[in-house]
Amino acid sequence: MLTIEQVSKVFYPGTVNEKTAIEYLNLTVKDGDFITVVGSNGSGKSTLFNLIAGTYPVTGGSIVLNDKDVTNTPEFRRAFTIGRIFQDPTKGTAAKMSIEDNMVTALHKGMKGLKISLNAKVREEFKKELSQLHMGLEDRLKDNVGLLSGGQRQALTLLMTVLSRPQMLLLDEHTAALDPRNAQIVMDLTTKFINQYKLTSLMVTHNMQHAIDFGNRLIMMDEGKIILDLTAEEKQSLTVPKLVQKFKSIKNKEYASDEDLLVT
Amino acid sequence: MLEGIFVDGLIFSIMVIGVLISYRILDFADLTCDGSFATGAAVATMAIVQGLGLATALLLALVSGAVAGVVTATIHNRLKVPGLLAGILTMTMLYSINIRILGGRANVPLLRTTTLYTKFPQIFSMLSTSWALLAGTLIIVMVVKFIIDIFFRTDLGIAIGALGSNEQMIISMGMDPKLLKVIGMALSNGLIALSGGLLAQYQGFADANLGQGMVVQGLAAIMIGEFLFDSNKISLITLRVVFGAIIYKALMFLGRYYGYYINLTPSDLKLLTGILVIVSLIVAQTRSAASSADARKKALRRNKARREAEQKEANHAND
Numbered sequence A: 001m002l003t004i005e006q007v008s009k010v011f012y013p014g015t016v017n018e019k020t021a022i023e024y025l026n027l028t029v030k031d032g033d034f035i036t037v038v039g040s041n042g043s044g045k046s047t048l049f050n051l052i053a054g055t056y057p058v059t060g061g062s063i064v065l066n067d068k069d070v071t072n073t074p075e076f077r078r079a080f081t082i083g084r085i086f087q088d089p090t091k092g093t094a095a096k097m098s099i100e101d102n103m104v105t106a107l108h109k110g111m112k113g114l115k116i117s118l119n120a121k122v123r124e125e126f127k128k129e130l131s132q133l134h135m136g137l138e139d140r141l142k143d144n145v146g147l148l149s150g151g152q153r154q155a156l157t158l159l160m161t162v163l164s165r166p167q168m169l170l171l172d173e174h175t176a177a178l179d180p181r182n183a184q185i186v187m188d189l190t191t192k193f194i195n196q197y198k199l200t201s202l203m204v205t206h207n208m209q210h211a212i213d214f215g216n217r218l219i220m221m222d223e224g225k226i227i228l229d230l231t232a233e234e235k236q237s238l239t240v241p242k243l244v245q246k247f248k249s250i251k252n253k254e255y256a257s258d259e260d261l262l263v264t
Numbered sequence B: 001m002l003e004g005i006f007v008d009g010l011i012f013s014i015m016v017i018g019v020l021i022s023y024r025i026l027d028f029a030d031l032t033c034d035g036s037f038a039t040g041a042a043v044a045t046m047a048i049v050q051g052l053g054l055a056t057a058l059l060l061a062l063v064s065g066a067v068a069g070v071v072t073a074t075i076h077n078r079l080k081v082p083g084l085l086a087g088i089l090t091m092t093m094l095y096s097i098n099i100r101i102l103g104g105r106a107n108v109p110l111l112r113t114t115t116l117y118t119k120f121p122q123i124f125s126m127l128s129t130s131w132a133l134l135a136g137t138l139i140i141v142m143v144v145k146f147i148i149d150i151f152f153r154t155d156l157g158i159a160i161g162a163l164g165s166n167e168q169m170i171i172s173m174g175m176d177p178k179l180l181k182v183i184g185m186a187l188s189n190g191l192i193a194l195s196g197g198l199l200a201q202y203q204g205f206a207d208a209n210l211g212q213g214m215v216v217q218g219l220a221a222i223m224i225g226e227f228l229f230d231s232n233k234i235s236l237i238t239l240r241v242v243f244g245a246i247i248y249k250a251l252m253f254l255g256r257y258y259g260y261y262i263n264l265t266p267s268d269l270k271l272l273t274g275i276l277v278i279v280s281l282i283v284a285q286t287r288s289a290a291s292s293a294d295a296r297k298k299a300l301r302r303n304k305a306r307r308e309a310e311q312k313e314a315n316h317a318n319d
Helices: A045-053 A099-105 A120-131 A150-163 A180-197 A208-213 A232-236 A240-251 B002-025 B032-049 B054-079 B083-101 B116-123 B129-151 B155-165 B167-172 B177-203 B214-228 B234-262 B266-318
Strands: A002-011 A019-029 A034-038 A060-065 A082-085 A168-172 A200-204 A217-222 A225-231 B107-109 B205-207
Touching: A002 A045, A019 A045, A019 A225, A034 A045, A034 A208, A045 A082, A045 A168, A045 A200, A082 A150, A099 A120, A099 A150, A099 B155, A099 B167, A120 A150, A150 A180, A208 A240, A217 A232, A217 A240, A225 A232, A225 A240, B002 B032, B002 B129, B002 B155, B002 B177, B002 B214, B002 B234, B032 B054, B032 B083, B032 B107, B032 B177, B032 B205, B032 B214, B054 B083, B054 B116, B054 B177, B116 B129, B116 B177, B129 B177, B129 B234, B155 B167, B155 B177, B167 B177, B177 B205, B214 B234, B214 B266, B234 B266
Parallel strands: A034 A200, A034 A217, A082 A168, A168 A200
Antiparallel strands: A002 A019, A002 A060, A217 A225, B107 B205
């Protein structure tokens, strides 16, 4: 599905601010994988996602998506395969437009034509889709998205993303900005959709328990490299203290405080 | 006289719909408008003088404006300069081009030629001349408004609206934001030039300086319209733009004809327009602050009521 070979990313090369965010990173994602990604702040998790999605060009290396080299493909073309959800709930929806207008743009990927898709039948479908969020949004099709709460917006973003039928989902701490109750709802929906649509997924999380509970593979990043890669079997016996212990032994250094790692 | 204000306002409203598309819908602060408005007037005038026919003249005006919009959007997309600078560049270049279009002159009159505004009294012969002009203009504006309303209900139109609100979302849905900007800017400046083409026929001449200050006037009209009512429906948004444009022209008319009582000269009208925009912004800001303060107060009151209810229940339970 996705093969990343020897990818590097250097920000501001040749200046005093030069920073290597990703260094000769290799990663192969198989169809149907659900990989959780952990690592402290600045370890390169979000940069990795930006490189996969195509937000930034790579400094070196190649990215192959579905057997096609997409290293130089613009972000909007890769979006046909990749659905991405950000930490910021406002990034996935247009606040100044109604829920139904937002959903129309997500009906299918790619350039839109002069067709008026929004009719009574499509509205009924939207209501049906929205009702599985259990947030009462099915009665608010004409309300502007700006009126929704963060949790509602993130749930809507998730729904719109799966409606547009990507093959792969990049979840960039998508529940981190929500309160615990909404975070739980969005997380439940995420796993439901991933199973329902058989989506290959990568999920960055700061929640160690989530990283262990979800998915069939866990990778830990540090200083732009993957320092730990665990399979589903290895994950089964894993606990949060064990994971922290592994991190410490690999890094061979004491972390100033475990809180850096353990934001739950 | 009163009909004149309406004709003026209605012609102006087509331009304001153009500004609405760039400024409000696309969120693109576009100054091309000052140039493309005069381009539309120049192209329509020269086409009529050359005898190409009225329909062709207006179509050419529309296309010339659309090209100007495409140029601005392309400068912005390719060279990654802010929209504001791209617009200023196109506007400045258009000044020279407009004089070229006008055959090296800054002003070309439309004398003894058939224009839409000499035709309207013939078409609507049952009406007096000034009412006939109003009827003809009203029909054109209604048609334009109708087409724009339909366009922004299509998938493409909705996508352009979404682009102005959240560019990342458009990218995530597999659309090229650059292409959408080009389409939106072409539409916006096409309408602006069409409005210029109509105005040239109404006032009977095209002038290279016709577009000066159009952006600010357009913004003033949009903001006046936004005071009237609040809506997220495109048909109501364009409707309030038309109202705003007419009210703006009426205000300017009052300033021109009764301003001398307070020593106002026509050259002060730009100052007035600017102040109008600033006042609109202040009022809008105070309004939104007041409504959020109101919402806060309501939330506190709700919380208090809930606490009291819980307290009461607890007391009951204790009894």
